[in-house]
Amino acid sequence: RxxxxxxxxxxxxxxxxxxxxxxxxxxxxxxxxxxxxxxxxxxxxxxxxxxxxxxxxxxxxxxxxxxxxxxxxxxxxxxxxxxxxxxxxxxxxxxxxxxxxxxxxxxxxxxxxxxxxxxxxxxxxxxxxxxxxxxxxxxxxxxxxxxxxxxxxxxxxxxxxGHGRVDSERAAFSDDARVVLYAEDELAIDHFAVYQIPIPEPFQTERGRRMIRVSLAYDPPVKHSRLDYNGLSMGFRLIRGCDADEVFEHYRQRAQAEGPVPDMENRFNCKLTPGPGIREKSSLQTASVTFSRDISAYGDNYFLVVRCAGGWSGDTGQQSFAVTIEISHEAEIALYERLRQRVRVRT
Structure with a gap:
């Protein structure tokens, strides 16, 4: 072989x-x-x-x-x-x-x-x-x-x-109809972070193929002598059609007395490809979802949930990571300017 x-x-x-x-x-x-x-x-x-x-x-x-x-x-x-x-x-x-x-x-x-x-x-x-x-x-x-x-x-x-051939220009620059947002952050073991992603109105309604791509990189402790090689794991989900309170309520840890985790409808969870069963085996992950229909019913904010799950490494303090989100539309629409205006307003 x-x-x-x-x-x-x-x-x-x-x-x-x-x-x-x-x-x-x-x-x-x-x-x-x-x-x-x-x-x-x-x-x-x-x-x-x-x-x-x-x-x-x-x-x-x-x-x-x-x-x-x-x-x-x-x-x-x-x-x-x-x-x-x-x-x-x-x-x-x-x-x-x-x-x-x-x-x-x-x-x-x-x-x-x-x-x-x-x-x-x-x-x-x-x-x-x-x-x-x-x-x-x-x-x-x-x-x-x-x-x-x-x-x-x-x-x-x-x-x-693997993930393919790198396009260095796409990696380093955005353009009018394709915007890359990024963040560097840290998470404690068994915690999660939620990032609010603004979705401009033209992206929701304009005809044509649209894509959201999420990439995550982290550097867990590793040990060659163990079957479970990496000491912790991380993953992400892209949620739409919910408000922030619902997202936090779904993903937060619960005491046994609080009962089971409330259900979240499948339609709120963007079906990223490749799925978590494949991508979460790696410390470098990328997945995307494409749309071709009107998605305005899901609102103008999506939420990216990044989770850090403990393993044999125990409490190693904060795990550093970086995440990027690419929002693109095949039509020549001004996504970059609209996103920049929304980010400025929030800032």
């Missing part, structure tokens, strides 16, 4: 996708040489998740080259043999040769690291958790990879591509 990627929960791991089919013009006419991938499909050498305890690994993917099958030698060739199959890089002996081509996730990982550095340059005081959350919120699985893996189902996409 394929080896799992690096298992660390709190580190960013990277898989590879191909830049093309790896065939030169000459090799394309050779019946004995066959491509394994096309552009933006998973590279044949990229390791497959899930990671420890079913966590989504790798976290991201980027260009790492490909392999081709050479029939006459019955071997797989990468960029070191056939340059067209590899990614161009500097040669380790620049006096002898300036450039070289290679295939491997070792070329994809620096691309993600560079995008993370661009985010840090934009927000120099941000924590590692915020950088990770912004990376996840901007990532998407290439359509070509989704088509190639479609027959294997959604788990294969997550296992090979």
């Amino acid at each position: 394929l080896c799992e990627p690096a298992g660390g929960m709190n580190i960013v791991t990277v898989g590879a996708i191909a830049h093309g089919n790896g065939l030169s013009t000459r090799a394309a006419d050779n019946v004995g040489v066959r491509a394994i991938t096309d552009a933006f499909e998973p590279s044949p050498f990229s390791r497959a998740g899930p990671g420890v305890r079913g966590a989504i690994k790798p976290d991201f993917t980027d260009i790492g080259g490909t392999l081709i099958y050479d029939g006459p030698t019955a071997a797989l060739h990468g960029g070191e043999v056939r340059p067209e199959a590899g990614v161009m890089s500097l040669h380790y002996r620049p006096v002898d040769r300036l450039f070289a081509a290679r295939s491997g996730t070792s070329h994809a990982a620096p691309l993600v690291a560079f995008k993370a550095s661009q985010i840090l340059a934009r927000f120099p005081n941000s924590s590692a958790n915020l950088v990770r959350a912004l990376l996840a919120g901007s990532a998407s699985i290439p359509e070509e990879a989704s088509l190639r893996l479609a027959s294997l189902g959604n788990p294969a996409e997550l296992a090979l591509c």
Whole structure:
């Protein structure tokens, strides 16, 4: 079987996708040489998740080259043999040769690291958790990879591509019809936080595809010698159609004498994809919900609930985390200006 990627929960791991089919013009006419991938499909050498305890690994993917099958030698060739199959890089002996081509996730990982550095340059005081959350919120699985893996189902996409390929511009900037809100915060064990999310009227009623995407990053204590690797866990829910008092009443801890937790109708809980059973196994989580109909009946405020549940780590004090929320509409409507006005009024 394929080896799992690096298992660390709190580190960013990277898989590879191909830049093309790896065939030169000459090799394309050779019946004995066959491509394994096309552009933006998973590279044949990229390791497959899930990671420890079913966590989504790798976290991201980027260009790492490909392999081709050479029939006459019955071997797989990468960029070191056939340059067209590899990614161009500097040669380790620049006096002898300036450039070289290679295939491997070792070329994809620096691309993600560079995008993370661009985010840090934009927000120099941000924590590692915020950088990770912004990376996840901007990532998407290439359509070509989704088509190639479609027959294997959604788990294969997550296992090979993670959250997808990072778009550093989307991570660092909002635009007129797409707004990113973020917060860095701390939570005590077995506590929760509620964030009020303003939903502008055009987002509720204007025709077209609309999306809300939530990303969460935290860094729990971990121990390799334990089966339950992470010492605590966190998760989030997006609630609509309720007021703040109802949300707090539903999620607060209760004494046994108070009876069971009051029910909350399913329609108030936004169905984020992937669901909590998949995403909450990771310390880097992202999920989204899309709308195409009028949603004005649910009001102009949603609530993001972030919860921290204890584990073997006991009372470790405050757990730091970062959360981002992207609100976008496919139509060119002025979401950014409307949200900024509402935030100013509240401030």
